[in-house]
Amino acid sequence: MQFNHILIVEDQDLANLSLRLTLEGLELPRPVHIYHTGHALSMLKKALSENEPFDLLVTDLYFEEEGTAKQLPDGMELIRGAKLLQPELKVLVFSTESKIAMIRGLYEDLGIDGFVRKARGDAGELKNALEQLSENRRYYPRDYRSLAAKENQHEFTDRDKAIVRLLNEGFSQKEIADWLELNGMPPFRLSSVEKRLKLMREAMNFSKNQQLIGFCKDLGMI
Amino acid sequence: MQFNHILIVEDQDLANLSLRLTLEGLELPRPVHIYHTGHALSMLKKALSENEPFDLLVTDLYFEEEGTAKQLPDGMELIRGAKLLQPELKVLVFSTESKIAMIRGLYEDLGIDGFVRKARGDAGELKNALEQLSENRRYYPRDYRSLAAKENQHEFTDRDKAIVRLLNEGFSQKEIADWLELNGMPPFRLSSVEKRLKLMREAMNFSKNQQLIGFCKDLGMI
DNA sequence: TGACCAGGTACGGTTTTCCCTAAAAACAGC
DNA sequence: GCTGTTTTTAGGGAAAACCGTACCTGGTCA
Numbered sequence: 001m002q003f004n005h006i007l008i009v010e011d012q013d014l015a016n017l018s019l020r021l022t023l024e025g026l027e028l029p030r031p032v033h034i035y036h037t038g039h040a041l042s043m044l045k046k047a048l049s050e051n052e053p054f055d056l057l058v059t060d061l062y063f064e065e066e067g068t069a070k071q072l073p074d075g076m077e078l079i080r081g082a083k084l085l086q087p088e089l090k091v092l093v094f095s096t097e098s099k100i101a102m103i104r105g106l107y108e109d110l111g112i113d114g115f116v117r118k119a120r121g122d123a124g125e126l127k128n129a130l131e132q133l134s135e136n137r138r139y140y141p142r143d144y145r146s147l148a149a150k151e152n153q154h155e156f157t158d159r160d161k162a163i164v165r166l167l168n169e170g171f172s173q174k175e176i177a178d179w180l181e182l183n184g185m186p187p188f189r190l191s192s193v194e195k196r197l198k199l200m201r202e203a204m205n206f207s208k209n210q211q212l213i214g215f216c217k218d219l220g221m222i
Numbered sequence: 223m224q225f226n227h228i229l230i231v232e233d234q235d236l237a238n239l240s241l242r243l244t245l246e247g248l249e250l251p252r253p254v255h256i257y258h259t260g261h262a263l264s265m266l267k268k269a270l271s272e273n274e275p276f277d278l279l280v281t282d283l284y285f286e287e288e289g290t291a292k293q294l295p296d297g298m299e300l301i302r303g304a305k306l307l308q309p310e311l312k313v314l315v316f317s318t319e320s321k322i323a324m325i326r327g328l329y330e331d332l333g334i335d336g337f338v339r340k341a342r343g344d345a346g347e348l349k350n351a352l353e354q355l356s357e358n359r360r361y362y363p364r365d366y367r368s369l370a371a372k373e374n375q376h377e378f379t380d381r382d383k384a385i386v387r388l389l390n391e392g393f394s395q396k397e398i399a400d401w402l403e404l405n406g407m408p409p410f411r412l413s414s415v416e417k418r419l420k421l422m423r424e425a426m427n428f429s430k431n432q433q434l435i436g437f438c439k440d441l442g443m444i
Numbered sequence: 445t446g447a448c449c450a451g452g453t454a455c456g457g458t459t460t461t462c463c464c465t466a467a468a469a470a471c472a473g474c
Numbered sequence: 475g476c477t478g479t480t481t482t483t484a485g486g487g488a489a490a491a492c493c494g495t496a497c498c499t500g501g502t503c504a
Contacts, residue, residue, distance in 0.1 A: 014348075096340075394460070
């Protein structure tokens with residue numbers, strides 16, 4: 001494996017420890033290791049400017065805040081920033097996230113290179129993932145393909161998600177129509193909102209909008 | 223600390239490794255360690271019959287299945303069984319679960335003695351928890367009290383949960399009323415269902431039933 | 445140019461939900 | 475038993491959601 005400069009961003013002490021041990025077991029160089037996303041970006045920047053860029057970023061998605069005050073960027077913001085700064089940087093996400101919509105978003109929107117779920121057999125998966133990545137291939141979790149296909153009955157647009165989100169926030173369909181108009185997301189007549197909801201329900205074999213809300217929540221779409 | 227016989231049930235390789243290291247650091251005896259819930263109960267039983275009962279059970283809540291076939295009991299079933307078998311056994315849950323309703327259920331319904339969330343600072347929390355438990359006290363996560371209080375605006379009865387669940391499954395309020403009658407959960411007239419939903423909405427400051435669904439989903443209540 | 449199609453809209457009728465009031469039933473205390 | 479309170483039920487009117495149809499628009503393609 002050809003990783004020379006590895007950055008790990010992870011705040012779970014225990015996960016951390018074992019992550020390091022696993023890398024050691026693979027005879028990879030000792031990674032740089034930080035506990036929250038606060039300085040991760042500046043670290044990447046510094047390494048880049050010193051001509052010793054990182055070539056692998058391993059990060060979690062969610063971080064607890066230290067106190068209550070400062071709001072640290074979460075893993076997704078970090079990834080977005082990192083890929084912007086250094087597009088060729090390999091990014092491996094190591095997280096408990098299991099919502100398919102969310103994981104798919106990581107690959108498609110953020111361009112991550114691998115995802116390993118903290119779960120049974122994660123040590124082995126981690127090893128596989130690192131091998132794939134070092135050969136410039138993406139690594140997908142074992143069951144990703146089948147699950148992603150199953151979910152894919154209806155392709156939710158941003159507008160769809162907005163509608164479901166607003167519905168979940170308690171707005172009436174009329175109000176949602178007004179909101180869509182205000183935010184320039186045509187079409188925005190009540191009848192269109194009705195029609196779209198009907199379409200979504202039918203695609204999912206639901207009879208009630210409530211089911212849509214539950215479904216999207218489960219998927220992590222809203 | 224007075225733990226002599228510790229059983230760890232955890233299938234995440236990495237979490238596992240570090241869990242063991244932490245216990246070692248506390249100079250606790252080497253724990254017995256298994257990767258899924260399958261034989262955990264029989265193990266407890268055997269130890270009991272041999273007059274060397276376990277005095278601490280550390281377990282996760284969710285386990286991935288090995289293949290696709292066999293359905294292993296999850297952490298909650300294990301705990302239920304363990305407490306039934308050996309009521310004085312201390313049970314510490316070590317999981318990423320963050321849904322308040324769920325955690326509260328663990329304490330109140332299953333009678334667990336401690337809960338440590340896999341998150342920032344978990345190593346320290348684990349240590350604290352073990353100290354508390356060894357002094358026969360329960361250990362609650364840092365933010366449990368405040369969160370539990372906040373959630374507690376409305377006490378959801380089983381009937382409430384059933385109503386919300388059925389609503390989420392796409393039944394009309396009329397059908398829910400019929401279902402309640404069928405399942406002997408009075409009152410079960412439509413008007414009662416309406417009234418109850420109204421009460422729940424008002425308690426939560428919601429205007430639409432959809433919001434209730436989202437809320438209960440987030441809490442892990444349904 | 446004209447036929448055609450797709451997507452958005454308007455609108456009317458039906459169903460479901462929402463909300464309020466009042467009657468009936470269940471329950472507690474005496 | 476009686477009385478007062480609470481809970482459940484019944485019903486009706488208003489609002490919202492649901493559903494089908496028909497119309498209008500803009501674009502495509504022959």
